[in-house]
Amino acid sequence: MAERWDIFCRVVDNFGDAGVCWRLARKLALEHRFRVRLWIDHLPTLARLDPAVVDALRQSVDGVEIFRWDGDSAPAPSGAQVVIEAFGCGLPEPYVEAMAGESRPPLWIVLEYLSAEPWVAAHHGLPSPHPRLPLERYFFFPGFVEGTGGLLREQDLFARRDAFGAQQREAFWRAAGHEPPPADALTVSMFAYDTAPLEALLQVWEKAARATVVAIPEGKLPGTALEHFGVAGVPAGRVLRRGALEVRVMPFVPQARFDELLWSCDVAFVRGEDSFVRAQWAARPFVWHIYPQEERAHWRKLDAFLALYCSGLAAPAASALNDLMRAWNRVDTAPVSLARAWAAFALQVDPLRDHAREWAQRTARVGELADNLARFCLDKLK
Numbered sequence: 001m002a003e004r005w006d007i008f009c010r011v012v013d014n015f016g017d018a019g020v021c022w023r024l025a026r027k028l029a030l031e032h033r034f035r036v037r038l039w040i041d042h043l044p045t046l047a048r049l050d051p052a053v054v055d056a057l058r059q060s061v062d063g064v065e066i067f068r069w070d071g072d073s074a075p076a077p078s079g080a081q082v083v084i085e086a087f088g089c090g091l092p093e094p095y096v097e098a099m100a101g102e103s104r105p106p107l108w109i110v111l112e113y114l115s116a117e118p119w120v121a122a123h124h125g126l127p128s129p130h131p132r133l134p135l136e137r138y139f140f141f142p143g144f145v146e147g148t149g150g151l152l153r154e155q156d157l158f159a160r161r162d163a164f165g166a167q168q169r170e171a172f173w174r175a176a177g178h179e180p181p182p183a184d185a186l187t188v189s190m191f192a193y194d195t196a197p198l199e200a201l202l203q204v205w206e207k208a209a210r211a212t213v214v215a216i217p218e219g220k221l222p223g224t225a226l227e228h229f230g231v232a233g234v235p236a237g238r239v240l241r242r243g244a245l246e247v248r249v250m251p252f253v254p255q256a257r258f259d260e261l262l263w264s265c266d267v268a269f270v271r272g273e274d275s276f277v278r279a280q281w282a283a284r285p286f287v288w289h290i291y292p293q294e295e296r297a298h299w300r301k302l303d304a305f306l307a308l309y310c311s312g313l314a315a316p317a318a319s320a321l322n323d324l325m326r327a328w329n330r331v332d333t334a335p336v337s338l339a340r341a342w343a344a345f346a347l348q349v350d351p352l353r354d355h356a357r358e359w360a361q362r363t364a365r366v367g368e369l370a371d372n373l374a375r376f377c378l379d380k381l382k
Contacts, residue, residue: 003034003035003081004034004035004036004037004078004079004080004081004082005028005034005035005036005037005080005081005082005083005084006036006037006039006075006078006080006082006083006084006106007021007024007025007036007037007038007039007083007084007086008039008040008069008083008084008085008086008089008090008091009021009038009039009040009041009069009086009087009089010040010041010042010069010086010087010089010090011040011041011042011045011046012087013291014193014271014272014291015045015048015049015272015274016271016272016273016274016291017086017087017089018040018042018045018046018049019049019255019272019273019274019275020086020087020111020152020273020274021038021040021086022038022046022049022050022064022255023152023255023274024084024111024152024369024370024373025038025064026062026063026064027152027154027370028370028374029062029063029064030062030063031154031155031370032370032371032374034374035065036063036064036065037064037065037066037067037075037078037080038064038065038066038067039067039069039075040066040067040068040069041068041069041070043055043056043066043068046066048252048254049254049255050062050254050255050256051254053066055068056068075092075095080106081106081107081377081381082106082107082109082377082381083099083106083107083108083109084109084111085108085109085110085111086111087111087112087113088110088112091108096130096133096135097133099133099135100130100133100134100135105134105135105136107136107138107377107380107381108130108135108136108137108138109137109138109140109373109377110128110137110138110139110140111140111142111373112139112140112141112142113142113273114141114142114143114151114273114276114277115141115143115301115304115305116143116144116145116301116304116305116307116308116309117300117301117304118304120141120143120148121141121143121145121146121147121148122147123139123141124139124140124141124143124147124148124149125138125139125140125376126138126139136380138376138380140373140376142369143366144305144308144363144366145308145366146366148366149369149372149373149376150363150366150367150368150369150371150372151277151280151281151363151366151368151369152277152368152369152370153281153364153368153369157259157281158281158360158364160259161259161263161281161282161283164260164263164264168260168263169263169264172257172260172261172263172264173264176215176248176250176251176253177238177250177251178238178239178248178250181213181246182211182213184210184211185210185211185212185213185246186210186211186212186213186266186267186346186349187212187213187215187264187265187266187267188212188213188214188215188265188266188267188268188269189214189215189261189262189264189265189267189268189269189270190214190215190216190217190221190269191217191268191269191270191271191275191289192221192269192270192271192289192328193271193289193291193292194220194221194224195292195330196221196269196289196328197327197328197330197338198221198224198225199224199227199228200338200339201328201338201342202214202224202225202228202245202247203228203339204338204339204342204343205244205245206242206243206244206245207243207244208243208244208245208346209244210244210346211244211245211246212244212245212246213246213248214245214246214247214248215248215250215261215265216247216248216249216250217249217250217251217252217253218249218250218251218252219252222234222247222249225240225247225249226240229242229247234249238250255274258275258278259278259281259282262278262279262282262284263282263284265284266284266285266349266353267284267285267286267287267349268282268284268285268286268287269286269287269289269328270286270287270288270289271288271289271290271291272289272290272291273291276288280356280359280360280363281360282356282360283353283356283357283359283360284353284356285321285345285348285349285352285353285356286356287324287325287328287345288302288305288325288328288329289328289329290302290329298329299329299331302325302326302329302331306321306322306325309321309359310322312355312358313351313352313355314351316344316347316348316351317348317351317352317355319344320341320344320345320347320348320352321345321348321352323335323336323340323341323344323345324338324341324342324344324345326341327341328341
């Protein structure tokens with residue numbers, strides 16, 4: 001039995017790595033009842049995602065033992081049956097040597113980044129022999145299609161989403177310090193890297209025929225909004241208005257409540273990996289700001305996802321979504337401006353919402369990542 005798991009995570013940038021690892025660790029501990037240790041090198045990032053986390057050498061939160069991973073410190077495997085190396089972060093060499101010295105070395109899983117590229121299914125689950133030690137190591141790829149590891153999702157997520165109605169949305173907005181948005185307004189959640197062309201979109205929304213309420217979390221993006229409105233600081237009410245645009249500066253939402261933000265909005269702008277997946281489970285139209293990579297590799301990943309996601313989507317909605325995501329990600333072959341792309345997208349919100357719900361159901365049939373990972377490991381450890 002794979003009862004004890006060690007997960008290693010290095011926070012490369014932003015919240016994606018920590019977000020995925022924390023969600024996986026909690027799922028394995030709370031739903032599978034495994035004993036899970038998470039080794040992470042930047043606890044302040046994890047603390048933003050879960051306020052129960054503190055900057056300490058060792059602590060326990062939601063059934064997960066959390067350890068501060070200082071450089072190449074060498075934690076002992078302590079009988080772990082499965083060791084997860086998240087996103088190629090590497091393992092401390094003394095830890096690897098200790099693994100190899102056990103009577104039955106643990107199974108080593110390299111959890112890869114999410115991609116819709118066609119080659120993923122062919123590489124999922126393949127062995128990756130250690131060059132000099134007798135250790136079993138396998139690649140495990142999240143994914144959207146059969147033959148991949150699937151996506152992280154709690155057992156009750158869809159039930160909680162579908163039970164989240166008008167009363168819950170009103171409570172969410174009030175808890176965030178704001179009145180519920182007007183019923184006729186388009187409500188947008190904005191989570192993007194600071195390289196996003198947000199200023200151009202704010203100009204579009206300000207002049208739009210329909211009122212647009214934009215929720216922006218604390219961080220770097222509100223600075224762009226302040227420049228747009230020509231003010232030096234966030235006003236006491238944390239609301240900026242001009243024309244048809246209303247910007248609400250929101251407190252940073254912990255991971256456990258991020259879904260409620262998505263469910264409280266009509267359209268979600270998301271970034272990276274964890275919020276990208278949650279937007280899909282939210283069954284809302286969304287716009288993905290993909291993490292930039294060298295040689296524009298992220299554009300190929302964006303195109304691969306769009307090709308998969310838009311399969312079966314009516315041509316006007318598919319075209320609108322493709323154009324907006326490419327313009328938002330500054331793809332140099334984007335066929336239209338951001339302003340024109342948004343105008344077309346706004347007309348397709350209803351069919352995109354219908355498609356988003358169908359996509360969530362279809363993708364869920366691939367299986368859930370932690371469940372698939374547990375099954376994969378138990379099979380290898382028989």
